Amino acid sequence: MSGGLLRVDGSMGEGGGQIFRTTIALAALTGRDVEIYNIRRRRKKPGLRPQHLTALGALAEITGAEVEGKAVGSERVVFRPGKIVGGEYRFSVGTAGSVTLVLQALLPVMVFSDREWHVTLEGGTDVPWSPPSDYFSHVFIPLIRKMGARVDFSVKKRGFYPGGGGVVDVHVEGRDGLGPLRLVERGTLEELALSCVISGLPDHICRRIGKRFVETARKRLGDIEVNVSSTKTAARDPGVVAVGVAGFSNTVLGCGMPGRRGLRSETIGETIAGELLKDIVVGATVDVHAMDQVAVYMALAGGESTVFVREISSHASTCMSLVEMFTGKHFMVEKVSEVSATGRDVYRVAVAADAGKREEMVVGHGK
Numbered sequence: 001m002s003g004g005l006l007r008v009d010g011s012m013g014e015g016g017g018q019i020f021r022t023t024i025a026l027a028a029l030t031g032r033d034v035e036i037y038n039i040r041r042r043r044k045k046p047g048l049r050p051q052h053l054t055a056l057g058a059l060a061e062i063t064g065a066e067v068e069g070k071a072v073g074s075e076r077v078v079f080r081p082g083k084i085v086g087g088e089y090r091f092s093v094g095t096a097g098s099v100t101l102v103l104q105a106l107l108p109v110m111v112f113s114d115r116e117w118h119v120t121l122e123g124g125t126d127v128p129w130s131p132p133s134d135y136f137s138h139v140f141i142p143l144i145r146k147m148g149a150r151v152d153f154s155v156k157k158r159g160f161y162p163g164g165g166g167v168v169d170v171h172v173e174g175r176d177g178l179g180p181l182r183l184v185e186r187g188t189l190e191e192l193a194l195s196c197v198i199s200g201l202p203d204h205i206c207r208r209i210g211k212r213f214v215e216t217a218r219k220r221l222g223d224i225e226v227n228v229s230s231t232k233t234a235a236r237d238p239g240v241v242a243v244g245v246a247g248f249s250n251t252v253l254g255c256g257m258p259g260r261r262g263l264r265s266e267t268i269g270e271t272i273a274g275e276l277l278k279d280i281v282v283g284a285t286v287d288v289h290a291m292d293q294v295a296v297y298m299a300l301a302g303g304e305s306t307v308f309v310r311e312i313s314s315h316a317s318t319c320m321s322l323v324e325m326f327t328g329k330h331f332m333v334e335k336v337s338e339v340s341a342t343g344r345d346v347y348r349v350a351v352a353a354d355a356g357k358r359e360e361m362v363v364g365h366g367k
Helices: 017-030 050-063 099-111 133-145 204-221 265-282 288-300 314-327
Strands: 006-009 034-037 066-068 076-080 087-092 116-123 150-157 166-173 189-199 227-232 239-248 252-258 306-309 329-336 346-355 359-362
Touching: 006 017, 006 314, 017 034, 017 050, 017 076, 017 099, 017 288, 017 314, 050 066, 050 076, 050 087, 050 099, 050 116, 099 116, 099 133, 099 166, 099 288, 133 150, 133 189, 133 239, 133 252, 133 288, 189 204, 189 265, 204 227, 204 239, 204 265, 239 265, 252 265, 252 288, 288 306, 288 314, 288 329, 288 346, 314 329
Parallel strands: 006 034, 087 116, 189 227, 329 359
Antiparallel strands: 034 076, 066 076, 116 166, 150 166, 189 239, 239 252, 306 346, 329 346
């Protein structure tokens, strides 16, 4: 891609690490030199943290990039990508930094290349403020597989906060392009399930999480069958994580969260069920958490992608802005209410073929 150095303000939009991860991924894919400044300026600890540094170092290695500002705490980075090279790699965050967040930067580059990849990542697999590994495996990966992505993801060892020590393997057969993500109708609900993974804590924690998840779901959906499973594992630190999944014939919705000291098991179960039910009742075809992750893939894929989402989070909005900045692709966001029998609003998000700025429209019910 031609053009000089593209400057990106890391404090734009939600102002977090996602701006940095998405920017370097798009730079690697488009071959565009970038400068990211004000990195995580609004956070309590501004600048790069270990997981951001791991993503930066990994992308630099697999693209032969030149990098300035590669240090913990750095608020300015210049990234000049070279040629993408596939192969076998191993990267370690060195802390409980999230491996799934590192993959937010790495995976688009691997998927949209014409190379084969086998990457092992060490760090936190199920830690706060990041997608749990089971959500990544059972919700996000199936969504991009619908576009033709050839990705296998497996957890070899769990890593909880604060020590990390988890290990995941990712195998990707890259492609020159993906097909669109067209999820206009989600079909029938085939499964509602909760999985709980626990290490070094009493078994009753998973039972209490599952019980409250089932109670909350049935209170809203009636006497529906809910599958609850729990798995014991051996991790460096005690921990628990739960992920709820609603599997439809055409799509999948999910929500998950790890436990933490002081957080009641019942609260975990109720929160996961509550978030999942919000997506179910409005007719969403992609959940709120997946939207900010799939936006990059939607824009870079061929054809026109269309999904329905309950709300446009600040993360998703920021991601759309970055994609438009790099590619000129056009996101159209429509607020509609006819999709849901509840009359509550849902957003139709589509990527149009022509270039231009994002358009936001409101349609339906006489608006």
